[in-house]
Amino acid sequence: MxxxxxxxxxxxxxxxxxxxxxxxxxxxxxxxxxxxxxxxxxxxxxxxxxxxxxxxxxxxxxxxxxxxxxxxxxxxxDASGRWLPADAEGEAKVAEWLSKSANEVHQGPWMKRAKIRRPDAIKLPDEEIDARCDHILRIMDAHLAKRDWLALDRATIADVSCFGPISILKICGYDTDKWPHVTRWLNRVRALPGAHDLDGNPFA
Ligand SMILES: N[C@@H](CCC(=O)N[C@@H](CS)C(=O)NCC(=O)O)C(=O)O
Missing domain, CATH: 3.40.30.10 (Glutaredoxin)
Known part of the structure; x- marks a missing residue:
């Protein structure tokens, strides 16, 4: 299990x-x-x-x-390799976005939510966190203007990873609607079979 x-x-x-x-x-x-x-x-x-x-x-x-x-x-x-391909080129593209998720997405979008849950632990000013969100989402928006998914021509674990913190930014007070391509990508991930919200409920 x-x-x-x-x-x-x-x-x-x-x-x-x-x-x-x-x-x-x-x-x-x-x-x-x-x-x-x-x-x-x-x-x-x-x-x-x-x-x-x-x-x-x-x-x-x-x-x-x-x-x-x-x-x-x-x-x-996932024997099909759909979510994580085995070829060097594809796997490296996925790793590139996992790395962005662990750094830029974590330091901006993840931090925005963490400060709400643990204000005692996160001392960064809101302006700094919002600027970090702007930085990564500006780059992602331009990237997603030309493609549907972050790493490959299909959803991979790179999309699953970045989706987590970015998908809940809006309820944390950061308006992701100002990034139209990111917004469309968020909706594409929400529409994937098996996708669910933080509580485990399927998206409406
Ligand atoms: N790089 C780690 C970061 C994990 C992380 O920061 N987890 C948070 C919860 S979302 C946590 O455990 N925070 C408590 C702490 O760091 O003390 C990962 O991707 O799993």
């Missing part, structure tokens, strides 16, 4: 849950209480010594970090 160890509200955990749903893979969410700091204590620290969610277990196998989890699930359970 695949288990995702995370608080349900974790956007990084959300990425992994959404790919599992898209692949119709049964899994159990082992919920952690972030405010009780369960991710900084055992038994979670044995799964991820960094104390960050999510981690995934699949039988005796353990992997931590949302992007490593996405790579594992796609490579292990």
């Amino acid at each position: 695949i288990r995702v160890h995370s608080t349900k509200a974790s956007v990084n955990g959300y990425k992994v849950r959404m790919l599992l749903s898209m692949l119709k893979l049964p899994y159990e969410l082992v919920e952690l209480d972030m405010y009780a700091m369960e991710h900084k204590k055992e038994p979670f620290l044995s799964l991820n010594a960094f104390g960050q969610m999510p981690a995934l277990t699949d039988g005796a196998y353990t992997i931590a970090d949302s992007h490593a989890c996405l790579v594992y699930v796609a490579r292990k359970y």
Whole structure:
């Protein structure tokens, strides 16, 4: 049985849950209480010594970090290679956007939401976070003006990853509508079979 160890509200955990749903893979969410700091204590620290969610277990196998989890699930359970191609050119394009997701998207869109949930921990001014969101979304908007998906001519784990934090920006007070190509891409991801919101509900 695949288990995702995370608080349900974790956007990084959300990425992994959404790919599992898209692949119709049964899994159990082992919920952690972030405010009780369960991710900084055992038994979670044995799964991820960094104390960050999510981690995934699949039988005796353990992997931590949302992007490593996405790579594992796609490579292990999607024999078609649709979500993570095996050819050097395709895989590198996906890795390029996973890297942007772990850096620019994390430092801007993810941070916007994190500050709402953990104002004690995120001290950056709102203006700085909004400027970081503008920076990555301006580049993504220009990129998506010429293509439907971030890495390849189809949805991949790069789209699943970047979608998580960007899709909830609007309810965090950042208006993504000002980026029309990003907005259309968000709707394309929402329309994919198995896509669901942070709470696990299918999009209307
Ligand atoms: N690079 C990591 C980042 C994970 C991360 O920041 N997770 C958040 C929840 S969305 C967390 O556990 N934050 C608590 C902390 O860092 O103390 C990943 O992609 O999984």
